[in-house]
Amino acid sequence: MSDTDRSPLFLPVIYIGGVIFGTGLAVSGMARPEIVLDFLQFNDFGLLFVMGGAAVVTGVTFTVATRFLDRAPLTDSEYTRRVKSFDRNVVIGGAIFGVGWGISGICPGATYASIGIGNIPILWAIAGMFVGAYAQGYWRGTRASESTAATAAND
Amino acid sequence: MTTIVPSLIIAESFPRGILPYLLGGILVGGGAAIIYLATGIIAGASTFLESTLSYVSDVERFNRFKYIRSRGWRVVFTAGIVSGAAVYGLVLDPGIWTTDVQWWRLLGGGFLVGIGTRLGKGCTSGHGVCGVGSFSITSIVNVATFLTVAIGTAQLVEALGVSP
Secondary structure, eight states: OOGGGSOTTHHHHHHHHHHHHHHHHHHHTTTSHHHHHHHHTTSOTTHHHHHHHHHHHHHHHHHHHHHHOOBOTTTOOBOOOOOOOOOHHHHHHHHHHHHHHHHHOOOHHHHHHHHHTTOGGGHHHHHHHHHHHHHHHHHHHHHHHHHHHHOTTOO | OTTHHHHHHHHHHOTTOSHHHHHHHHHHHHHHHHHHHHHOOOOOSSHHHHHHHHHHOOOGGGGSHHHHHHHHHHHHHHHHHHHHHHHIIIIISOSOOOOOSOHHHHHHHHHHHHHHHHHTTOOIIIIIIIIHHTTOHHHHHHHHHHHHHHHHHHHHHHHTTOOO
């Protein structure tokens, strides 16, 4: 799929999907770190309904689309499930993310939404995320080129 | 009496009620579902970090084809998320809201979130919403890990008396 094959509706639909997604993050309170921390500290279990409710909607959608629908109208892409390969980085990365989430109460989607409700201090978190992603990519890139030089097969 | 006790337990466990959480969750899933049905794209929020870094960084890792190809729509998706929350802040619950959580917690936590979501291949939306919705074992393991560790960390932070 190249950009020229995309329907002119491609970006507008992505934007509208993002608007609904962001409204949901604000309505649910996930855009407020205090509410997320209340959940993690067992003062308010409401967040279970956010992830649960969202996963049920995507679960039904993915199931229906992969079984009964043909191709996505705007891109002609096939409908697939989100299945990523498992390795130990899934656990290590999850644990590092968990420490960060537990310290700050922020996760990527919710921080973008937080900007929308006027939460200027959240820019600290966004700066932190970009520096963290950069450090991770830089480090793995450097390590990858070193190991390629040593053993081409070892990834 | 028998009806009061369970309702008190529910009130304590859900001091803000259940409805905003459930409604918010359905909207989050609905936004991802609309994008998926129209385009076949399974949207996560954290790849935006790498794909946006490709605009400004020469590091090879950020300039892989999958990031270059998707970076445009990822910016649009993120702009949508900001706009959607702004609709809430302007119309549904008017007023600006700012966090009291200290800046070093946001910066340090954000730094670890940036590393962890990239190393672990996803975040609360990619793994938690779309991955779990795909019944992916990888995602379920990732979510179980970050939830458990986050709960432990947040409890520790509270026990150390760090507030807000």
